[in-house]
Amino acid sequence: MxxxxxxxxxxxxxxxxxMFSGAVLAQETVIDKDKAVKKPEAYGVDDRGVVARNTTGLCWQTGYWTPAMAIPECDPDLAKKTEGTVPVAAAPAVAAAKTxxxxxxxxxxxxxxxxxxxxxxxxxxxxxxxxxxxxxxxxxxxxxxxxxxxxxxxxxxxxxxxxxxxxxxxxxxxxxxxxxxxxxxxxxxxxxxxxxxxxxxxxxxxxxxxxxxxxxxxxxxxxxx
The missing domain is CATH 3.30.1330.60 (OmpA-like domain)
Structure with a gap:
């Protein structure tokens, strides 16, 4: 499709x-919905568990987002990359440019x-x-x-x-x-x-x-x- x-x-x-310009993303951020208990609605997530991104490639923050709910893959300067952060798996590289x-x-x-x-x-x-x-x-x-x-x-x-x-x-x-x-x-x-x-x-x-x-x-x- x-x-x-x-x-x-x-x-x-x-x-x-x-006119518009397409944003090419090397990977998508996927959140394990069963494990993401501490950050339930900080980011917009589709039914695949993929975090929504805007046209510039930034993760879409919902109205519930706070700095304490940041994840490294979306807000690396705010999130603490420790063993306690929510597991995030990298999705396979997109075959074609994502517009x-x-x-x-x-x-x-x-x-x-x-x-x-x-x-x-x-x-x-x-x-x-x-x-x-x-x-x-x-x-x-x-x-x-x-x-x-x-x-x-x-x-x-x-x-x-x-x-x-x-x-x-x-x-x-x-x-x-x-x-x-x-x-x-x-x-x-x-x-x-x-x-x-x-x-x-x-x-x-x-x-x-x-x-x-x-x-x-x-x-x-x-x-x-």
């Missing part, structure tokens, strides 16, 4: 293809009202179309990550982005997606798309409109067709 290599950007109801998973970005304004984590009718329709689009995909895992703009406190924006990602997961599950294969995270106002292009800090209509691209939910699907 052929690995998914398309990366798409969906802003509202419009799907726009964009980036399919990633779709939903505008938060298309999914939710401002400062809300309740899905709008149009947002529900967009997610339904997403589920239909992956019906022929044999996916290992789906990762939903919420982002907020910089209006408000860091803590509030972090919580809002998590709640929005959880709302997306809940709807995907309601449409038949296995809950154990969907991971969520919230990054708050991190990684803004707008950079420094929006001037001001006061909550004005102009600033809210300018920061709209920063309010988003990214869904990444790792699997094969």
């Amino acid at each position: 052929k690995k998914i290599s398309a990366k798409n950007t969906l802003m509202g109801m419009i799907l726009i293809p964009v 980036a998973p399919e990633k779709i970005t939903f505008s938060a304004d298309a999914l939710f009202d401002f400062d809300s984590a309740k899905l709008k009718p149009n947002g529900i329709q967009s997610l339904n179309e997403f589920v239909t689009g992956i019906k022929d995909v044999k996916y290992d895992l789906i990762i939903a990550v919420g982002y907020a703009d910089r209006i408000g406190s860091d803590e509030y924006n972090k919580n809002l982005s998590v709640r929005r990602a959880e709302s997306v997961k809940a709807h995907l599950v309601s449409r038949g997606i296995e809950p154990s294969r969907v991971f969520v995270d919230g990054k708050g106002e991190a990684n803004p798309v707008t950079g420094n292009s929006c001037v001001g800090d006061k909550k004005t209509k102009a600033l809210i409109e300018c920061l709209a691209p920063d309010r988003r939910v990214e869904i990444e699907v790792a699997g094969t067709r």
Whole structure:
């Protein structure tokens, strides 16, 4: 089977293809689920026990991750390589280049009202179309990550982005997606798309409109067709 290599950007109801670069991994990190008692949900793991990695090859940390839960194969600077660490076996080398998973970005304004984590009718329709689009995909895992703009406190924006990602997961599950294969995270106002292009800090209509691209939910699907 052929690995998914398309990366798409969906802003509202419009799907726009964009370029991407594939990440070649020499090996995959495999966790023995029966032995990984001390680190139950620190990293996203598919049904094969393989730790999920992002497009740059870094292990995907779940919202439960803490430095104390780090493993050497993913966070060598944090983990202590002692006999007590969780056993991790190296998987066989990948025969062909492993390309980036399919990633779709939903505008938060298309999914939710401002400062809300309740899905709008149009947002529900967009997610339904997403589920239909992956019906022929044999996916290992789906990762939903919420982002907020910089209006408000860091803590509030972090919580809002998590709640929005959880709302997306809940709807995907309601449409038949296995809950154990969907991971969520919230990054708050991190990684803004707008950079420094929006001037001001006061909550004005102009600033809210300018920061709209920063309010988003990214869904990444790792699997094969």
